[in-house]
Amino acid sequence: MPYLKRALKHVRDDYCRELLKRTGVTKAQRVIAYEPELSTTFDLMDAIGALDKRQRQAYRDLLRRIDQMADEVGQEFLARLVMNKSEYLAQNNPHTRAAWVLLHEQSIFEQAESERFADEARLTAKWDSFKVLSTVSQLPDLEELKEYLSQHFGGDDEVLVDLFERERPSIDGKIETLQQVMVYWEGLPSLLKEVSKKKKALRETMIRPAREYAFLWNPKKCELEVVTRKKQEREQLAQLFTSKALGVEEAPEKLKRRQLTLDVLKSKPVLPFNRQEGIKQVSVSYLKFKSTRSDAVYTAQSPAYKAHEKDVYQIMKEDETEHFLNCDQYSVVEASIAVKFRKRDGQNRANSTTITLKDPCTSNLQDLTERERYLSWNKLKEWGLTHD
Numbered sequence: 001m002p003y004l005k006r007a008l009k010h011v012r013d014d015y016c017r018e019l020l021k022r023t024g025v026t027k028a029q030r031v032i033a034y035e036p037e038l039s040t041t042f043d044l045m046d047a048i049g050a051l052d053k054r055q056r057q058a059y060r061d062l063l064r065r066i067d068q069m070a071d072e073v074g075q076e077f078l079a080r081l082v083m084n085k086s087e088y089l090a091q092n093n094p095h096t097r098a099a100w101v102l103l104h105e106q107s108i109f110e111q112a113e114s115e116r117f118a119d120e121a122r123l124t125a126k127w128d129s130f131k132v133l134s135t136v137s138q139l140p141d142l143e144e145l146k147e148y149l150s151q152h153f154g155g156d157d158e159v160l161v162d163l164f165e166r167e168r169p170s171i172d173g174k175i176e177t178l179q180q181v182m183v184y185w186e187g188l189p190s191l192l193k194e195v196s197k198k199k200k201a202l203r204e205t206m207i208r209p210a211r212e213y214a215f216l217w218n219p220k221k222c223e224l225e226v227v228t229r230k231k232q233e234r235e236q237l238a239q240l241f242t243s244k245a246l247g248v249e250e251a252p253e254k255l256k257r258r259q260l261t262l263d264v265l266k267s268k269p270v271l272p273f274n275r276q277e278g279i280k281q282v283s284v285s286y287l288k289f290k291s292t293r294s295d296a297v298y299t300a301q302s303p304a305y306k307a308h309e310k311d312v313y314q315i316m317k318e319d320e321t322e323h324f325l326n327c328d329q330y331s332v333v334e335a336s337i338a339v340k341f342r343k344r345d346g347q348n349r350a351n352s353t354t355i356t357l358k359d360p361c362t363s364n365l366q367d368l369t370e371r372e373r374y375l376s377w378n379k380l381k382e383w384g385l386t387h388d
Contacts, residue, residue: 019059082105124373128235
């Protein structure tokens with residue numbers, strides 16, 4: 001489990017011992033951090049080996065959560081929400097900062113996890129947005145919602161509901177205030193296969209994985225976002241939330257997914273970025289035009305290995321096809337943007353990625369890494385290529 005090695009290698013020794021106490025161990029064993037990987041791994045296995053099965057799983061879960069929030073995306077969420085910012089910034093690496101928040105501001109850590117879950121779903125196809133057809137300004141009725149959800153999913157003890165107020169930047173740069181409701185439902189039992197190291201045999205463990213749902217309510221816009229993997233559930237859950245949590249009986253109206261505005265690329269726009277974002281160069285490498293009269297198409301593409309040396313606009317100039325950029329009869333229906341990142345310490349070569357966009361609302365964001373997806377969506381909004 002790579003996350004175990006990473007977490008123990010970077011988290012402070014006293015924090016590791018505090019985390020062990022969270023598993024129910026009264027006297028935490030000493031775990032040595034900041035040592036070479038082999039030594040750290042050995043100490044980690046010794047510490048985990050002394051725990052019983054329940055404690056061992058609890059410890060792994062804590063380290064996994066810390067490791068997930070130690071990347072750049074997780075650090076942005078934590079830095080924005082943490083209360084004691086000076087103490088947080090005094091920690092000497094991302095893993096230790098994440099561990100500090102979990103130990104000293106647990107509710108903030110959990111809120112950051114929930115906000116991240118909801119916002120990352122908005123970068124993929126795991127969400128839908130709805131317009132509530134009534135002016136409502138009150139807080140959602142959690143007790144009413146919890147009671148109905150418990151009946152809906154079956155079992156009072158199987159549903160947890162939590163509400164918190166949060167902020168999120170909108171497309172115009174202003175900060176909007178939202179109310180986010182998190183719902184955790186204990187799923188159906190299933191068998192998880194694992195290898196027993198002692199007996200060298202395959203065994204099965206019964207688990208009940210929790211399913212996560214998020215509702216983001218914007219009272220100012222009267223808009224509701226529903227986040228869950230199952231597309232067919234979203235409309236039903238939106239109506240449930242609207243009637244049981246907001247007291248509005250009229251069914252909400254499903255909104256169109258965020259639209260792309262690819263014709264912005266016809267004007268050869270400057271696509272700004274800064275060093276802090278870790279981006280070295282941005283180039284438009286592919287454009288597909290379509291006639292609004294005859295559906296005829298024309299494509300222009302820069303060779304992949306030369307995308308940052310010669311963008312699609314230079315290719316069109318050489319081919320004397322720049323008139324497609326100035327002709328109202330043709331619109332951009334597909335585009336690719338090549339992004340080259342700066343080389344980080346320890347990397348042999350810099351990373352690069354390509355953002356693919358298709359009119360009206362399709363992209364390849366869900367195929368990118370978590371950090372690339374988060375950064376790409378923010379840049380697309382900044383460049384005027386999409387909107388919330």
